[in-house]
Amino acid sequence: MHLPAWRFGKPYESLERTQLVHFLTGAPVAEVSQVGGAIIGRDLQKSARTARAALLAIDPEEIVERLQTAGNLYAHGTLTVGDSKQSPDDFVKQQSATTGLPESLCRANMQKNLFVLSNMDRMLDALSRGLPPEVLWKGFGTEHRGVVVSYQAQSPVLGLVLPSNSPGVHTLWLPVIALGVGLVMKPGGQEPWTPYRMAAAMVEAGIPAEAIGLYPGPTDVGAAILAGCGRSMIFGSAKTVEQYRGNPAVQVHGPGFSKILLGDDCVDGWERHLDVIVESVAANSGRGCINASAVYASRHTQEIAAALAERLGPIDVKPPEDPDAKLAAFTVPGAAKAIWEQIEAGLKAPGVTHATAAYGPRFVEGERCGWLRPTVVHCASPDPEIAKAEYMFPFVSVVACPQEKMLERIGPTLVATAITVDPAFQSQLIDCTAIDRLNLGPIPTNKLDWLQPHEGNIIDFLYRSRALQVPAASSRPLQVV
Amino acid sequence: MATDAPAAKPPAFEVADAAAVAKARTVLDAHTVETVAWHFHPSTGCPFWLEYAKSLPFDPLTEVKNYDDLKKFPPFEDEWLRGGPVRRWVPKGFADKPAYVFETGGTTGVPKSRVNMRDFRTDYEEFSATLPDEYFPKGANWLMLGPSGPRRLRLSIEHLAQHRGGICFCIDLDPRWVIKLIQKGWMEHLEAYKQHCIDQAITILEAGHEVRCLFTTPKLLEALALALEKKGTTIRQMGITGIFSGGTEFTPQWTRFAVEELLEGVYMTPTYGNTLMGLAASRPVTPADGYTIAYYAPQPRAVIEVVDFDDTNSVVPYGGTGRVKLTTLTQETFVPGFLERDEGERERPYKQYPWDGISGVRPFRALAATTTVGVY
Numbered sequence: 001m002h003l004p005a006w007r008f009g010k011p012y013e014s015l016e017r018t019q020l021v022h023f024l025t026g027a028p029v030a031e032v033s034q035v036g037g038a039i040i041g042r043d044l045q046k047s048a049r050t051a052r053a054a055l056l057a058i059d060p061e062e063i064v065e066r067l068q069t070a071g072n073l074y075a076h077g078t079l080t081v082g083d084s085k086q087s088p089d090d091f092v093k094q095q096s097a098t099t100g101l102p103e104s105l106c107r108a109n110m111q112k113n114l115f116v117l118s119n120m121d122r123m124l125d126a127l128s129r130g131l132p133p134e135v136l137w138k139g140f141g142t143e144h145r146g147v148v149v150s151y152q153a154q155s156p157v158l159g160l161v162l163p164s165n166s167p168g169v170h171t172l173w174l175p176v177i178a179l180g181v182g183l184v185m186k187p188g189g190q191e192p193w194t195p196y197r198m199a200a201a202m203v204e205a206g207i208p209a210e211a212i213g214l215y216p217g218p219t220d221v222g223a224a225i226l227a228g229c230g231r232s233m234i235f236g237s238a239k240t241v242e243q244y245r246g247n248p249a250v251q252v253h254g255p256g257f258s259k260i261l262l263g264d265d266c267v268d269g270w271e272r273h274l275d276v277i278v279e280s281v282a283a284n285s286g287r288g289c290i291n292a293s294a295v296y297a298s299r300h301t302q303e304i305a306a307a308l309a310e311r312l313g314p315i316d317v318k319p320p321e322d323p324d325a326k327l328a329a330f331t332v333p334g335a336a337k338a339i340w341e342q343i344e345a346g347l348k349a350p351g352v353t354h355a356t357a358a359y360g361p362r363f364v365e366g367e368r369c370g371w372l373r374p375t376v377v378h379c380a381s382p383d384p385e386i387a388k389a390e391y392m393f394p395f396v397s398v399v400a401c402p403q404e405k406m407l408e409r410i411g412p413t414l415v416a417t418a419i420t421v422d423p424a425f426q427s428q429l430i431d432c433t434a435i436d437r438l439n440l441g442p443i444p445t446n447k448l449d450w451l452q453p454h455e456g457n458i459i460d461f462l463y464r465s466r467a468l469q470v471p472a473a474s475s476r477p478l479q480v481v
Numbered sequence: 482m483a484t485d486a487p488a489a490k491p492p493a494f495e496v497a498d499a500a501a502v503a504k505a506r507t508v509l510d511a512h513t514v515e516t517v518a519w520h521f522h523p524s525t526g527c528p529f530w531l532e533y534a535k536s537l538p539f540d541p542l543t544e545v546k547n548y549d550d551l552k553k554f555p556p557f558e559d560e561w562l563r564g565g566p567v568r569r570w571v572p573k574g575f576a577d578k579p580a581y582v583f584e585t586g587g588t589t590g591v592p593k594s595r596v597n598m599r600d601f602r603t604d605y606e607e608f609s610a611t612l613p614d615e616y617f618p619k620g621a622n623w624l625m626l627g628p629s630g631p632r633r634l635r636l637s638i639e640h641l642a643q644h645r646g647g648i649c650f651c652i653d654l655d656p657r658w659v660i661k662l663i664q665k666g667w668m669e670h671l672e673a674y675k676q677h678c679i680d681q682a683i684t685i686l687e688a689g690h691e692v693r694c695l696f697t698t699p700k701l702l703e704a705l706a707l708a709l710e711k712k713g714t715t716i717r718q719m720g721i722t723g724i725f726s727g728g729t730e731f732t733p734q735w736t737r738f739a740v741e742e743l744l745e746g747v748y749m750t751p752t753y754g755n756t757l758m759g760l761a762a763s764r765p766v767t768p769a770d771g772y773t774i775a776y777y778a779p780q781p782r783a784v785i786e787v788v789d790f791d792d793t794n795s796v797v798p799y800g801g802t803g804r805v806k807l808t809t810l811t812q813e814t815f816v817p818g819f820l821e822r823d824e825g826e827r828e829r830p831y832k833q834y835p836w837d838g839i840s841g842v843r844p845f846r847a848l849a850a851t852t853t854v855g856v857y
Contacts, residue, residue, distance in 0.1 A: 038703035
């Protein structure tokens, strides 16, 4: 199978290709054409505006309907992807083979993407706060309150530098086409599957092919996307986040450092919330930024760590096709070992204990890859480095911390599930700017309500709300003379 | 004799015949003996080699009878080129000649340096003979869109232009700052600096100087092409007819992209070179040859061998992958068996260059992680 680059509707077979192989057997799975940054620079200059124009030529409601059709095709159809036909089963097996993710988790991520596409109309209504969709198409219009509003697109296309670690992140960019903005994607090196299949489903459903670009390649492709697109989304490490902090043209998605915070009013009943904590830590093999990496509580932390270890510790490596497989492999040679060595070093710090030590070795070495079994550590305070760590497997630090110190110690937190009914603590949580998504109550950190914004509202990122006045006869503006 | 790698395809270029290869080898053997005699004779050699000879278990003056005898020398260590005194590299035979010093790298620490009297001129005069006059017209003016500062390349391109009867325009480009920007992750600054270089180039191209020939690197070439396209024009429409370019980022795919989408028939010839060796020309790059970029050293003044990663005295089979081993044999500079920071595939002798070549040049895998590829 060969996946060519897709230059706004035109397939392009590069002379340079990378071979994707099965993480266990090394058997070839696909070849992926690799392009350089200059191709993107040139295509963006020539085709970015036509990408948006092609979308705007279609009624916005019709686009949403086509996206819903695309969702069904993506989840259930046999599509032409690259030079081959691909059924949903083929897709799951290919994605699992090159990412190390168990097939059951690949299927679960497909359902997540399907859900978002199927509910696109509700999502857009929620994210735009009921804005008539044609306002984004025309640039301005009259709200239901009779007020003229204007939304100006900040870029005809959104650039995406996509990761390989979790196919679930693709839900973030799925609404973009429905907002009348084209897509320019650099697929993850090991996970080109979702962008390619999604693009194929969209085109099959009638989304204009010239609105979508797929540019697999080395790092300079990412740099070219960021340099050439007025708005880009990049997934990366804490260093990447730091690099683009404060750049209004780039939305960075890095580590989440998501957490469960047990309030003093509920902590004595911690056992009731064990299921929520386990799911938050271990769902999707702990790969996502929305998986919890720490649990904060003022007391019972030793017991919580022990109980989590009892639930998570026995989880073992299973073949990727086993429906009960819960752990993804680290397919980059040496990665699992290096991470485990880092954790072992962290375990030596004062006040840190390894709660899963009794459940056998955590690092499992394969012939071509490695695994890390779920790991629970206990920290007597938020001070040790490991209390602030996040890894791409089910890893959690249970941190002893007084409630009154919690919010000043947790640091950046993408999702905080605060288990408390104390109005004063809830109020402090609502005001805490270190927290992005806040769950007030026992909701797993990975349970996202897609009708709410994630790391900023995508509409606010792609569009600027600004003033646009028209003569009084055509509206009822409030004029101050 | 080396054999073909098992999967070698029939060559899509004119392979040199055995007689031409043998003749070139004879010339190389004689040139080697002559060069070693110069560098190790007390009246002509440089202080470094005369001193070094005392530590050798053989006498270079009597025991180097052909090119293969250079294997008797231990590998050349480029660290020797860091720091002074620089005069220790000046052959006594050239003690009264004006000398240049050219530097490589130098992002951190003391850069490596090579002294030059006339070598860079000779190298580029020889290279000039490989340029087609149709695309590099005699008397045409040049633009050097590449590194400035203590670089051999900067003066060499200017000399090439002068040698062909033209005048060379230059820009300010500090590659050490570029490497620092990349290492610091200051990508916006990198982009701005690249734009600063391109702005200088476009200013010259638009100033009515009738520039027809260009030296540049792949990254700067594509940046120039995109910037011109943004202004509604192209490299060809600006009057450029020939481009001489270089860098390890010269891949077949990049070349194909440039030929198909940026150049509109403007002739481009890739080269491979560095301060130590000089300049290796390429055989014609064609779609039939899969846009393979194959370089041939300016033998006998310099030799490129593609050697086994572990046994660096053995060349790999044709088509096989190995490390670049470089030997420089001029009266000004003697560098026996320097292991470059690049690797590639061994190429068969080409009709115009009847000796081994190299294709697919890229940073040596064992060092690639620590190498920062800048703009050139």
